[in-house]
Amino acid sequence: MYIIFEEHQYEADTIKDVLHGISELQDAQKMVSVSYVGYYYEPHIHDCVFILPKVLLNEQDQLVIGEGITLDPAKVITPKGQEKNLTPEYRKFLYEFAVWIYRTIAVYHQQNSSSQAIYYRRLPQSGAGSRHKANTYLDIILSLIQFNNENQDFFLYIVKNIHSGFNKINWTRTISSTPAHLQDNVPLYLNPVNRKRQINFDEELFIIFFSILNYINEEYGFRTPISLQYELLTKAQFEIYRRGYGRTRLREIRYKYFSDKTLLLWDLCYAFFDSSYQLAVNTDNKEYLLAKKYNIIFEAMIDELIGTPHNEIPKGLADQDDGKQVDHLYTDLALTSSDTEKREVYYIGDSKYYKMSTNLGKESVAKQYTYARNVIQWNIDMWKDTTESRGMYNETPEEFRRVRLRPDSATEGYDIIPNFFLSADVDEQRQYNRGRDMEGNDLNIHPRIENGAEKTFVQSHFDNRLFDRDSLLLLYYDVNFLFIVRMYARNNAAEKAEWKAKVREIFRKKIQKVLADKYHFYALAPKPQTYAEGYMQDNLKTLIGKVYQPFDNPEMYVLALDNDDPQHDNADILQTLGEHFFITEQGAYTIGQDPTAQLQAAGYTHGADEPLEADEYILLSTIDKVANPNANEILEGKASPFISGYHPSERVDLQSIKYVAALNNHHANGAYQVRSINIAYIEGALRLKFNLGEYHNFKQPITYGIDKQAAKGITLNVAQLADRADISPTPKRFTAFFE
Numbered sequence: 001m002y003i004i005f006e007e008h009q010y011e012a013d014t015i016k017d018v019l020h021g022i023s024e025l026q027d028a029q030k031m032v033s034v035s036y037v038g039y040y041y042e043p044h045i046h047d048c049v050f051i052l053p054k055v056l057l058n059e060q061d062q063l064v065i066g067e068g069i070t071l072d073p074a075k076v077i078t079p080k081g082q083e084k085n086l087t088p089e090y091r092k093f094l095y096e097f098a099v100w101i102y103r104t105i106a107v108y109h110q111q112n113s114s115s116q117a118i119y120y121r122r123l124p125q126s127g128a129g130s131r132h133k134a135n136t137y138l139d140i141i142l143s144l145i146q147f148n149n150e151n152q153d154f155f156l157y158i159v160k161n162i163h164s165g166f167n168k169i170n171w172t173r174t175i176s177s178t179p180a181h182l183q184d185n186v187p188l189y190l191n192p193v194n195r196k197r198q199i200n201f202d203e204e205l206f207i208i209f210f211s212i213l214n215y216i217n218e219e220y221g222f223r224t225p226i227s228l229q230y231e232l233l234t235k236a237q238f239e240i241y242r243r244g245y246g247r248t249r250l251r252e253i254r255y256k257y258f259s260d261k262t263l264l265l266w267d268l269c270y271a272f273f274d275s276s277y278q279l280a281v282n283t284d285n286k287e288y289l290l291a292k293k294y295n296i297i298f299e300a301m302i303d304e305l306i307g308t309p310h311n312e313i314p315k316g317l318a319d320q321d322d323g324k325q326v327d328h329l330y331t332d333l334a335l336t337s338s339d340t341e342k343r344e345v346y347y348i349g350d351s352k353y354y355k356m357s358t359n360l361g362k363e364s365v366a367k368q369y370t371y372a373r374n375v376i377q378w379n380i381d382m383w384k385d386t387t388e389s390r391g392m393y394n395e396t397p398e399e400f401r402r403v404r405l406r407p408d409s410a411t412e413g414y415d416i417i418p419n420f421f422l423s424a425d426v427d428e429q430r431q432y433n434r435g436r437d438m439e440g441n442d443l444n445i446h447p448r449i450e451n452g453a454e455k456t457f458v459q460s461h462f463d464n465r466l467f468d469r470d471s472l473l474l475l476y477y478d479v480n481f482l483f484i485v486r487m488y489a490r491n492n493a494a495e496k497a498e499w500k501a502k503v504r505e506i507f508r509k510k511i512q513k514v515l516a517d518k519y520h521f522y523a524l525a526p527k528p529q530t531y532a533e534g535y536m537q538d539n540l541k542t543l544i545g546k547v548y549q550p551f552d553n554p555e556m557y558v559l560a561l562d563n564d565d566p567q568h569d570n571a572d573i574l575q576t577l578g579e580h581f582f583i584t585e586q587g588a589y590t591i592g593q594d595p596t597a598q599l600q601a602a603g604y605t606h607g608a609d610e611p612l613e614a615d616e617y618i619l620l621s622t623i624d625k626v627a628n629p630n631a632n633e634i635l636e637g638k639a640s641p642f643i644s645g646y647h648p649s650e651r652v653d654l655q656s657i658k659y660v661a662a663l664n665n666h667h668a669n670g671a672y673q674v675r676s677i678n679i680a681y682i683e684g685a686l687r688l689k690f691n692l693g694e695y696h697n698f699k700q701p702i703t704y705g706i707d708k709q710a711a712k713g714i715t716l717n718v719a720q721l722a723d724r725a726d727i728s729p730t731p732k733r734f735t736a737f738f739e
Contacts, residue, residue, distance in 0.1 A: 002047055003082065003094065005073045006054040006294065008061055009033050014074060020044045036119075037297075038105055039098065039138060040288030047079075048139055050098045053294055055424045055481050058356045065090050067428045093430045095137035097482070099220055102138055103489030105289050108297045117297070119290040140271045141216055145224050147268055148213060154261050155206065155228055169193065204253060205262065206230060208246070208269050211238055220489065246273035295353035301488040302351040302422055302479075303328050305500055314396045317346070320374045324367065327351050328422075329375075331399050332504050335416050335512050336550035336558060338594040343550065344403050345415050346375050347507065352423040360421065365457050365474065372417050372472050379405045406469075410536040411557070413467035413548035418511050419474045423448070424481035432482045442506055444483040447514075448476040456514060463566040465545025466519060475511060512592050517563075522574075523584045523595030524557040525604040530580040532557070542573065556595055559583070619660045619674075627687065634662050637670055637695040644688035660690050670697040 002018050004010070009031045019034065020042060036051050057063055062070035065086065075085045082091055109118045173193040180187035211233040213224050226232075233241065241249070250270045257263050291297050303309070307328035310318050318326045328349035337343035350368055352360065382392050383404060393401060405415045427434055434443035447454040454475070461470035487499060515521075524547070526532040532555060536543060549557050559577070561570045577583060582604040589598050623631045627643040634642055642660060657677060661668035673693035 001095075002042070002045065002049040002078060003073075003076050004034055004049060004051045005057055005063070006037050006051055007033050007035060008054070008057065008073045010074055010077075015077060017045050018042065018049055018077060022049075036290045036292050037101065037294035038119075038288065038290035039102055040290060050094075050101075050138075051290070052094070052098065053101065053481075054355050055353070055426055056356075059358050061355070064356060064426070064428075090430075097485075098138050099141060100482075100485045100489050102289060103220055103222075103491075104297055104301060104485055105291050107489060107491050108291070108300055109289070112300075115296075117291055117293045119288060119292060121288050140268065141220070141222075144209070144212060144216065144268050144272065145222060147265065148209075148224055148226075151261065152227055158206075159203075159228060203230070205257070205265060205269065207232060208241070208250070209265055211241075212269060212272050241273065244273075246270075298353040298424065299327050299351050301484050302349070305484065305487060305496055306330070306349065306422075306503055308399070312397065312399075314400050316378050317375060317400065320371070320378075322370075322374065324371060324374065326371050326375075330504070331403055333508060333592075334550065335418060335508065335515065335592055336548065338551075338592060340594060341550075341552050344399075345405065345417065346379075346400075346403060347418045347420075347504070348372055348375060349420050349422055352421055354423055356425055358423070360476065364421070368419060368421070368474055369459055369472050372419050375417065376405055376414065376469060379403060408549040408554075410533045411467070411547045411549055412540065412544055414469045415548070415550065416466065416473065416515070418507065419472060420507065420511070421448075421474070421476045423476070423478050424484070425478040426481050430482065431480075432486045434480055434483070442502070444480040445477055445503060445506060447510065448478050454514060462545060464562040464570075466515075466560040466562075467548040468545035471545065473511075473515070475514060477507075477510075508592075512590075515560075515591055519560045519562055519591075520570075520586055521589050521591045522559040522561075522586070523589040523599050524559055524577065524581040525555050525599045525602075526581055532581070535580055546573070551595070553596070556599065557581075558589075558591070558595070560591075619657045621660060621663060621688070623662050623664075631662075635664050635669070637672075637697070639672065639692045639695060642672065642690040642692050644690065659696070660692070668698065670695055672696075 004015065004018065010033065012030045012032045015032060019032065022034065022036070022040065022042075034051055037053050039048065039050055041048050057073065058070065060070070061073070063073045063076065065071055071085060076082045082094075086094070105118065109115070109120060112118075169192045171192075174189050177193065178189055178191050180189055182188070206228065207230050210226050210228065210230055213226055214232055215238055216222050217224055217226075247270065250266060250273065254266065257266055308330040313319075313329055318329045320326065326348055328347075328351065330347050331344045332347055333339070334343045334345035337345075348368070348371055350364070350371070352358075352364065382389055382396060382401075383406075405417070406413070407415075436442055449455065456476070457474035459470075459472045459474075460468065462468060465471050487496060526535070536547065536557075546561065547557050547559050551558075559573075561573065574583065582599055582602040584595060584598040584602050588601070589595050621644045623634060623642065623644075628634060628641075630638075630640055633640060642662065644660075657674050659671040660674050661671040672690070672695050675691040675693045677691075678689045
């Protein structure tokens with residue numbers, strides 16, 4: 001066979017016959033390169049040509065055949081060049097690799113039959129015509145499969161003849177050669193003569209043939225039917241045949257066959273076990289299966305094994321409004337979510353079909369940042385309270401609708417968007433599955449290492465703000481190309497689904513580890529005297545981008561501080577926060593962990609699900625403006641009945657409500673004493689009706705900026721009410737009710 005490598009520059013004279021009819025264009029230096037990948041038969045040289053992917057080459061355009069060993073691809077174009085310059089092991093690898101590449105193109109073509117990225121022509125190998133040597137592993141496999149498909153009647157006919165008459169008694173020979181025993185004057189023959197089944201070489205050849213087909217199906221994912229239920233060779237036996245006994249045994253039974261069909265079948269089986277055997281196959285013209293853009297197939301392989309199909313992703317996320325298209329996008333557990341909370345976030349990936357160890361260009365990095373910004377804006381638009389956004393929300397599938405990148409407004413923090421590159425590399429030992437290391441890490445995917453460190457890209461508007469909209473983290477991973485090719489080519493749905501779940505978990509854990517190496521993470525919870533939301537609002541300039549609220553318990557926060565301490569204020573931030581919050585010890589909390597146990601160890605006792613203590617407290621509530629036509633008077637402190645906008649949660653002890661503050665756009669200027677509380681049924685819903693007493697102005701308005709959806713029925717500690725409200729005694733707590 002002849003071997004050409006994708007995009008390698010060859011001297012025109014060296015490959016003009018090999019590329020006849022495929023590409024004869026040359027540049028000013030009389031060099032030729034081919035942008036195809038795949039297989040074709042070239043009648044002019046009476047042999048097959050493989051165009052193999054450029055991932056087998058390094059950045060210097062050299063073929064990597066071993067650790068630190070490279071070779072000019074021009075030296076292995078011809079079969080003689082391959083024998084001279086390649087070891088038998090590497091030649092075997094190339095033959096098998098060609099089958100996998102053929103399978104990836106065939107699977108892609110099957111799933112995308114209308115794709116213009118594939119050139120396909122398959123001719124029947126029968127009838128008159130020139131004969132060529134099909135000594136490639138791929139041709140042998142295809143010929144074996146074709147023989148099986150075209151000769152089912154032949155197999156049935158032979159087996160029927162072989163088995164006809166078995167165990168049928170020959171009475172003439174029985175009577176003449178064996179004694180009879182009389183019983184009641186009836187002769188009995190205890191040893192009748194029948195047809196004895198002898199070793200049948202046709203059947204042995206069939207067993208070998210179907211064992212080969214079984215191996216092809218299991219190893220390469222072909223779906224060739226095996227119609228006859230023979231007891232096939234076991235895996236151990238077949239491996240012995242592959243190592244040389246197959247050729248030996250076939251030579252021993254070679255001259256037992258006389259028909260054309262059995263001779264051809266013997267040839268095919270022998271050629272499988274000895275790929276250097278010269279197999280004669282008829283063909284009238286060239287045949288081919290070529291991908292003119294193999295990067296499209298590589299993207300399809302990665303997307304099927306990692307991402308969500310694009311037709312299942314809402315418009316605007318993967319196929320973005322500015323014309324950009326994300327290669328891979330899916331939802332999975334957020335980096336900040338524990339396994340029990342199941343909060344999800346978008347994962348954005350981009351596959352890079354490069355030569356081995358090729359570095360990324362600045363353009364690729366910039367585009368990836370743009371993808372993430374567009375995704376963030378799309379999510380913000382979906383959660384806006386407008387007619388357009390509500391329609392957008394309702395049309396979005398549940399998988400993507402449950403993602404909210406900015407769930408709380410108090411910290412104004414954004415969840416982390418995992419963003420990564422995937423590039424192909426080839427194992428130096430040419431292993432299709434590298435397995436796992438001693439720590440259980442999958443070796444088929446690993447971070448790109450540069451100067452002894454994992455390659456990451458970080459872009460931010462401000463330093464030390466991980467939870468900021470403009471802080472974008474981009475990681476770079478290499479994936480074992482042989483593993484991906486084999487997985488995709490086998491086309492086993494269960495196997496692909498299992499690896500997809502596994503690799504998504506791998507990505508999440510690896511990105512969390514990168515963050516853990518770059519940031520110190522702490523969990524926070526307010527001390528009894530601290531109103532956490534108010535504190536976050538009052539200190540927003542200092543804490544924005546550093547503090548985020550990702551937990552089901554709204555009193556718990558996560559703090560991320562850059563290890564490099566770029567502004568030299570990490571210690572001051574921790575000290576100040578420690579006066580108002582319980583803080584976990586450095587290293588005690590890990591991102592993605594439930595921090596309850598660590599915070600309890602730090603002294604935190606109150607949880608969001610605990611019942612409210614029977615203390616006096618102020619209730620902050622919106623006004624039902626339909627039921628309260630005098631809403632403006634209530635806001636101005638003029639006492640009148642006050643109907644709350646929403647029904648409270650079951651956790652609230654109504655007897656403990658001593659004051660109520662009317663909220664207007666998240667602001668309260670004062671509070672009323674509560675004389676009594678009734679439950680009213682207004683317009684089909686339960687409402688609280690307050691009979692109000694004396695009004696007390698706050699010295700400073702209370703701003704309650706918590707997100708409505710996240711704060712339903714939440715009870716929070718109050719901070720600095722003694723300084724703000726002219727109320728005695730000062731309530732110890734307040735709560736807020738929102739829809």
